[in-house]
Amino acid sequence: MRTLGIIGYSIVCALLLTLFSQIQDMLKYLFSLGALYTGIQFFRRYDTKGPRIAFVIVxxxxxxxxxxxYAMYLYIKTGEIPNPV
Incomplete structure (x- = not known):
């Protein structure tokens, strides 16, 4: 059950960070705060080093x-390589 928790929290955090890196509006900072909040909740729930290290790596x-x-999706949709900002 612990493995599913680590994977679940990691997916949520990674999606929020991906949205943070792709959006160019002030709304992007809400996704950053969401990822921070997810990390804080994970670190509260799991207090040993192993799951914490696994969470960060995953x-x-x-x-x-x-x-x-997401970059491949944009390339397929528009035919242009997205510009890194």
Missing amino acids: SVVLFFVFSIA
Whole structure:
């Protein structure tokens, strides 16, 4: 059950960070605060080093996966490579 919790929190945090990196409006900071809040809730629930390290690693890996998937989606939709900002 702990593994599902780590994966669930990591997916939510990675999605929020992906939205933070892709949106160019003031709304992007709400996603940043959401990711911070998710991390705080995870660290409250799991107080040992192992799950915390796993959460950070899985969140970073999923952030890159989601960012690449979103860039591929934009490329398919528009035919242009998205500009990194």
